[in-house]
Amino acid sequence: MIIRKPYLLFLGDIKESAYAKTAFGVRDWTPEDCIAQWSIEGTAVDLGLDVMSPDVAQQAGARSLLIGVAPVGGAIPKSWVPYLEQALRAGLDIVSGMHSRLAEIPGLTELAEAHGCMLHDVRHNDSKFPIGTGRKRTGKRLLTVGTDCALGKKYAALAITRALQDQGIAADFRATGQTGIMIAGSGVAVDAVISDFLCGAVETLSPDNDPDHWDVIEGQGSLFHPAYAGVTVGLLHGSQPDAMILCHDPSRRHIAGYPDFPIHDLREAIAAYSLLAKLTNPKAEFIAVAVNSSSYTEAEAATLMINIATYVGLPCFDPMRSDLSPVVNAVRAMG
Amino acid sequence: MIIRKPYLLFLGDIKESAYAKTAFGVRDWTPEDCIAQWSIEGTAVDLGLDVMSPDVAQQAGARSLLIGVAPVGGAIPKSWVPYLEQALRAGLDIVSGMHSRLAEIPGLTELAEAHGCMLHDVRHNDSKFPIGTGRKRTGKRLLTVGTDCALGKKYAALAITRALQDQGIAADFRATGQTGIMIAGSGVAVDAVISDFLCGAVETLSPDNDPDHWDVIEGQGSLFHPAYAGVTVGLLHGSQPDAMILCHDPSRRHIAGYPDFPIHDLREAIAAYSLLAKLTNPKAEFIAVAVNSSSYTEAEAATLMINIATYVGLPCFDPMRSDLSPVVNAVRAMG
Known part of the structure; x- marks a missing residue:
């Protein structure tokens, strides 16, 4: 799985820092990859980054919207969907670590394709891997x-x-x-x-x-x-x-x-x-x-x-x- | 995964016993579940069971066609498909241990549904399981x-x-x-x-x-x-x-x-x-x-x-x- 950086960090409407561990982790470890933050108006935790909409962030260099929060239950609330759609329309990929898949949101796959964007469900894995060989590798x-x-x-x-x-x-x-x-x-x-x-x-x-x-x-x-x-x-x-x-x-x-x-x-x-x-x-x-x-x-x-x-x-x-x-x-x- | 027994054992056109280990294992360990064997005419290994077509086996009590052989590569040859279709038309479920899925054979899912039959890919698992609890169980x-x-x-x-x-x-x-x-x-x-x-x-x-x-x-x-x-x-x-x-x-x-x-x-x-x-x-x-x-x-x-x-x-x-x-x-x- 290869993800396009840098990120616009999406915080949804999450108010407790404990549910925004992903966003804080990404901000702390790769600050150079974090262009800005974005949330549902005036309701979310603050990472201390500039606030940008997807359009502005894309022009500033952002390539993916990263969902940096995990609501209880791990499913994406319906109220977030218009925001995800707005990101795709701005040409951003979406990166999610939720249990529910982005592709399960009706219409999102089609919208992503129409804008040449990718949906990354980091918690899932559809790749085919080989059986382990046990062969000693160099390095x-x-x-x-x-x-x-x-x-x-x-x-x-x-x-x-x-x-x-x-x-x-x-x-x-x-x-x-x-x-x-x-x-x-x-x-x-x-x-x-x-x-x-x-x-x-x-x-x-x-x-x-x-x-x-x-x-x-x-x-x-x-x-x-x-x-x-x-x-x-x-x-x-x-x-x-x-x-x-x-x-x-x-x-x-x-x-x-x-x-x-x-x-x-x-x-x-x-x-x-x-x-x-x-x-x-x-x-x-x-x-x-x-x-x-x-x-x-x-x-x-x-x-x-x-x-x-x-x-x-x-x-x-x-x-x-x-x-x-x-x-x-x-x-x-x-x- | 619950499978309907007894079985009609399908041997395809496999000639070497080494590729029929599943059929021999099922025959040896649950002979009471093995109604008969069936193969592509005159070409396959012999389990020593009666030979029956799916229709006859179904009337004799069979509930599933079990693919008892594994061709090299683990894929179901195209030449077998008409035989699988014949089993479904006789009202038998199909049980497969192949790497390729039965549902990937064009039309097979629809035919199974039309005859009220199930397709079981034993090597795959689409069930949802819980996270382990470590709780000590009785027995x-x-x-x-x-x-x-x-x-x-x-x-x-x-x-x-x-x-x-x-x-x-x-x-x-x-x-x-x-x-x-x-x-x-x-x-x-x-x-x-x-x-x-x-x-x-x-x-x-x-x-x-x-x-x-x-x-x-x-x-x-x-x-x-x-x-x-x-x-x-x-x-x-x-x-x-x-x-x-x-x-x-x-x-x-x-x-x-x-x-x-x-x-x-x-x-x-x-x-x-x-x-x-x-x-x-x-x-x-x-x-x-x-x-x-x-x-x-x-x-x-x-x-x-x-x-x-x-x-x-x-x-x-x-x-x-x-x-x-x-x-x-x-x-x-x-x-």
Whole structure:
């Protein structure tokens, strides 16, 4: 899936920031791709960008309207449809991460075709992928894995990619989820792939590359999640990571939404991921632990990271707070 | 997916038994569901059943035409289409395990509707499944797992189901692959499910049951398969097995089709499966090893099974050759 940038970010009539995580994520990680914001008059959250209509945004360079909010239920409200139509008439593609497909909105496909525009349903995947081969690919790969879902695997991968690039190391962020794809402009929503082809899809996402090039692959799910561990394993095997980073939120006591499933001990988590990763890359190793310390003060976070680093014997950092040079150095040491 | 039985087995114009594995499997495991065979005149393999046309078979009680052969490439040849149409006109549903869908054959959907018949593409899955819950379900479950694909997990599950039933233990075979579904008449082709819903699909397949009832669930793939381990893990977690049986072919040196991936040591395999299984059932345990000894003499197989049993400390049997009472006793001992 390849998306045309830059974006006009559409916020609908969503008032709570919690439902606009996609818009904030795209704004924070690729500000250069965000031309402006647009919403249903005077009702939505504010990203602090210029406000533009689709016509004006298109003239300013925008190529896609990105739906940056997720209403409860994941369906596109009927009241939004005239706004989507207005975007198509202005020549913008539409990018959506909703459960319901844009193509299910009556007339939208036809209108898109009439204006030479594309409809991108990032949460769905109609591509055909090959079966995984297990063949070792050239180039280096780093995968973020987690003790749970939704605790910072994407942000860790993005921050590491940026830190590597800043230090002159060739690196690409490889997106495996909807917000990641919107940020990167391409990728594969792996949880939307048919199980048989999951590993092959990941192999396709991260092809052969230069020997010293790093793909930094966004992790999904968790090996300890009762619903999603299969996705995590397929992604792990297809990624063939040389380096892994364990992402962890120390404030979380159980898998989010699954109170009967406690968060695993960090050493056990590292051992279990390592055991499975070695199937497709016998040299796979952990190089750091990334914590999401957003619910702690700076001082608390510092103590916590020292304790974790001592316990697991690896550098520990918060990708949103820490100096990332220990991670960059660990990557550099791997050649 | 629920299929109407009994079957008229269609053999097309396939001459090699190797391409008729589905037909032989269905004939061997549910002979009571096989009314007759039918093929393109005088050209196909012989199952040893009566030969009937769709009209005659329908009058004899048949409810579905089952395509029991797989031509190279997995597509339905054009020359077969008139035969499929003849079956629909006789009032038979059609059951196919091909990669190409029956509905892609021009006019076939309309003809099926006109005759009140269903088209079942067992390899595909258009059902909506929930996300896995990890909630512990009532009743007991046994899952067959393997050191590789295609070495006897389905046959082991079928043989164990039959042995349990013969000893008066309430048991159902739960099919997770296309041939298994054709034999059982229902099931979920798990490798055709979208990754996000894999675990939830398996939970749906094996719902709450009586405390002393056993679901014997057909395994898929292998934890050591570079392309399919994700499917295996989702199936493992959704199954919540109380008992596991490791299926193994001692003559195999590497994963079939993947010469760079050696077969894992049996103790290591048991340890790795156990580690993952305990996430959704902390009491999950192995009760036996099932070998596919078809490439060995009776004497060789007997020695081999003694050696394996000694090495892993569990009963070892060949589901197609051995007395299954050690397995039945192990199941009975679990309550």
